[in-house]
Amino acid sequence: MFGYSYHNGFNTAHAKFRYSGLYPVIDIKTDLNDRDRQKIRLVSDDPFHPVMQADTITGSPLFNFSILVYLPLNLSKGGWVRGLIPRFAWRYSNDSYYSINRREYSDYQHINFGIQYYQMLRMKKRNIFPKWGYGINFQINSMPFSRENFGSTLYLNGYSYLPGFFNNQGLKISATFQRQIYNGKRYLMKNIAPSPRGYDTHYSITYASVFTDYAIPVNLGNLTLSSVLYLKRLQLIPFFDWAFSHGMDRNRHMISGGADLLFDFNALNISVPLTAGVRYIRTAENKNFVQFLFQAPL
Secondary structure (H helix, E strand, O other), X not given: OEEEEEEOOEEEEEEEEEEOOOOOEEEEEEEEEEEEEEEEEEEEOOOOOOEEEEEEEXXXXXXXXXXXXXXXXXXXXXXXXXXXXXXXXXXXXXXXXXXXOOXXXXXXXXXEEEEEEEEEEOOOOOXXXXXXXXXXXXXXXXXXXXXXXXXXXEEEEEEEEEEOOOOOOXXXXXXXXXXXXXXXXXXXXXXXXXXXXXXXXXXXXXXXXXXXXXXXXXXXXXEXXXXXXXXXXXXXXXXXXXXXXXXXXXXXXXXXXEXXXXXXXXXXOOOOOEEEEEEEEEEOOOOEEEEEEEEEOO
């Protein structure tokens, strides 16, 4: 799958490839130019109160690459889809940190182990979310090549799907708690948990969040705009996000709200389903963001 987004002045390319012929399943994902890359260093190496500073390298694009290997165990029965997924992931980023012991900057490499369970009603094609369902996801993240600088992160996420006010509409509520084992280390790792939409990824010792999305699908019935463009469905997804972050030297509440307006369509008489649209975000600091979104299967 290839994707494109535009936000904060950055044209971002996304790509994802999945191999699922035989177990295990392998997902390869990359993102380019989501922002400028950063160099992370300590401006105070007091072991009881270290302070990190991120220096932005203007004009040098951020590059993220990850490989996820997992075993999707199908436990489905009747009208319910159930699954248990053990997983292992390696992630690379050209953001870099200064290693005191090696006296040089090194790029980030993460190792992640986790397990996920989910259960939901089989979804109708016209729906965006399942009518009923829930899931839970536990992960442990570490940087094994730099244990003198980094600890480990424990991550727990639970989510549920509920029916909406009208047919085919749905509500998703996701709650996350994350804790970094930080004592005796110099740096914090970036959060596994995403920040509220409109905020950058945080470095947190303790982090908690609640995200809500309400999905409203509108069937357009192959609306023809021209001989080469057919609109199939409109997705309107308003959302509200809240998070609390306790970092090295400050606490922060983050709140944002907005909506996605997306169109599912076919182009050039090709049956490949495409999705494109915009996302509007407003934060508690009265900052406004507009992101352009595009998705296509590989």
